[in-house]
Amino acid sequence: MSETARLIFDDKEFEIPIIVGSEEERGLDISKLRSATGLVTLDEGFVNTASTSSSITYLEGQQGVLRYRGYPIEQLANDADFVEVTYLLMFGELPTNAELREAQAEIRRGRNIPQGVADLIASFPSHAHPMAMVAAAVVALSDYYTDTLDPFAADDITRASQRLLSQLSTIAAYAYRRSMGKAFIPPTDNLDYCHNFLHMLFGEAGETEFDVDPVLSEALDMLLIVHADHEQNCSTSTVRVVGSSDANIYASIAGGICALWGPLHGGANEAVVNMLEQIQGDNNDVDKYVDMAKDKSNHFRLMGFGHRVYKSYDPRARIVKAACDRVLDKLDIDDPLLEIAKKLEKVATTDEYFLARNLYPNVDFFSGVLYRAIGIPSNMFTVMFALGRLPGWLSHWIEMRNSPNKRIARPRQIYTGATTRKFVPLDDR
Ligand code: CMC
Numbered sequence: 001m002s003e004t005a006r007l008i009f010d011d012k013e014f015e016i017p018i019i020v021g022s023e024e025e026r027g028l029d030i031s032k033l034r035s036a037t038g039l040v041t042l043d044e045g046f047v048n049t050a051s052t053s054s055s056i057t058y059l060e061g062q063q064g065v066l067r068y069r070g071y072p073i074e075q076l077a078n079d080a081d082f083v084e085v086t087y088l089l090m091f092g093e094l095p096t097n098a099e100l101r102e103a104q105a106e107i108r109r110g111r112n113i114p115q116g117v118a119d120l121i122a123s124f125p126s127h128a129h130p131m132a133m134v135a136a137a138v139v140a141l142s143d144y145y146t147d148t149l150d151p152f153a154a155d156d157i158t159r160a161s162q163r164l165l166s167q168l169s170t171i172a173a174y175a176y177r178r179s180m181g182k183a184f185i186p187p188t189d190n191l192d193y194c195h196n197f198l199h200m201l202f203g204e205a206g207e208t209e210f211d212v213d214p215v216l217s218e219a220l221d222m223l224l225i226v227h228a229d230h231e232q233n234c235s236t237s238t239v240r241v242v243g244s245s246d247a248n249i250y251a252s253i254a255g256g257i258c259a260l261w262g263p264l265h266g267g268a269n270e271a272v273v274n275m276l277e278q279i280q281g282d283n284n285d286v287d288k289y290v291d292m293a294k295d296k297s298n299h300f301r302l303m304g305f306g307h308r309v310y311k312s313y314d315p316r317a318r319i320v321k322a323a324c325d326r327v328l329d330k331l332d333i334d335d336p337l338l339e340i341a342k343k344l345e346k347v348a349t350t351d352e353y354f355l356a357r358n359l360y361p362n363v364d365f366f367s368g369v370l371y372r373a374i375g376i377p378s379n380m381f382t383v384m385f386a387l388g389r390l391p392g393w394l395s396h397w398i399e400m401r402n403s404p405n406k407r408i409a410r411p412r413q414i415y416t417g418a419t420t421r422k423f424v425p426l427d428d429r
Pocket of ligand 1: 045230233263264265266268293294300301302303304305306307308309357359362363364
């Protein structure tokens with residue numbers, strides 16, 4: 001017999017079913033609560049609320065576990081490539097050789113973006129943030145691919161997802177080139193995902209050869225993998241919420257990109273490097289910034305620290321930190337920001353304030369140091385996060401569309417404003 005919880009309210013007893021996940025996670029199913037009791041639940045920031053059930057990604061915060069479709073992130077980051085992981089997230093299984101080749105070819109085929117979207121990016125002022133350009137360009141795709149907008153048509157969804165997977169890297173690279181005041185470098189058919197992306201970022205117009213140090217393209221590929229999904233985070237939830245209104249997939253993904261931009265979410269990677277540079281310019285005074293983060297009268301936080309779900313070391317941060325050491329060592333790069341980051345990590349992971357609150361480095365803490373080694377400037381870091389997260393967003397959007405329980409996301413509230421009052425005409429106020 002399935003388990004239930006009992007709620008006693010107004011002298012009546014109500015049975016609340018318990019839902020059990022495949023990893024034995026348990027949750028109260030309150031879908032009938034309001035109709036049965038007249039009560040709603042209040043959970044600011046959704047700290048205790050599961051917004052959906054999902055079979056894509058498993059995250060356990062006490063031990064620091066992250067698995068995509070059952071596969072540990074450590075194995076995927078080490079042994080798979082980004083297109084393989086994209087396939088896994090989208091279709092639920094690792095691809096065979098033939099399936100992977102076809103997925104790679106599909107991504108290569110559709111990389112050119114519509115001229116109007118390139119013109120839109122070019123029309124932004126050169127000081128524009130690349131995230132603004134990327135969000136605008138993604139929603140603009142909906143007007144160029146009007147034959148892929150029906151959220152009820154499986155074929156439209158497949159083609160729209162493929163277009164996004166092919167074109168987001170071109171859009172991202174063009175946004176970077178615009179912000180640098182440089183001409184766009186179109187995609188190259190015969191290059192793999194990361195090599196092509198780095199060529200579009202750093203190549204010269206008209207060149208036919210572009211050499212990339214494999215150490216850097218492998219590091220980039222790994223960064224995309226560790227960002228590829230993270231269950232119901234702020235941007236993924238946004239993608240689902242926008243899509244729940246039957247908005248098209250491009251609009252939904254653009255919503256996710258905007259949510260990611262915030263410094264508490266994906267924007268933290270840019271904020272971390274800004275913070276490390278600030279510390280560097282302040283005589284490397286790490287203690288001063290740790291004290292500021294602990295001071296409740298100061299809104300400053302140690303960026304790249306803490307997580308809603310992880311109450312231990314973020315497994316992605318562990319992977320990225322090890323890669324930083326490896327890559328910087330191989331390329332003989334001495335980045336003083338990595339040293340400051342490690343000092344900060346040491347202080348914060350031994351300090352009572354951080355220990356008591358379980359605040360450990362998260363994925364954004366070390367990623368910026370690696371992006372810098374690749375040559376990617378800090379205003380592009382959150383765009384890189386978006387590029388990695390795209391397969392996760394798409395997989396969640398599709399899972400939401402296919403769910404028999406899909407309804408428009410429309411939370412309730414507890415109203416705390418004025419009760420009814422009589423309108424006072426302007427002259428009498
Ligand atoms: N520095 C100093 N204090 C912190 C920090 C921090 N980075 N993060 C949390 N705290 C404190 C917070 O002040 C609170 O203290 P108290 O209990 O005394 O009031 C306690 O820790 C709990 O924090 P919270 O804000 O209630 O936790 P949350 O789950 O709502 O927020 C977070 C999670 C990630 C937004 C937050 O830890 C934070 O702002 N971190 C810095 C930004 C950051 O690195 N974001 C990237 C997250 S990982 C990538 C992603 O998935 O987007």
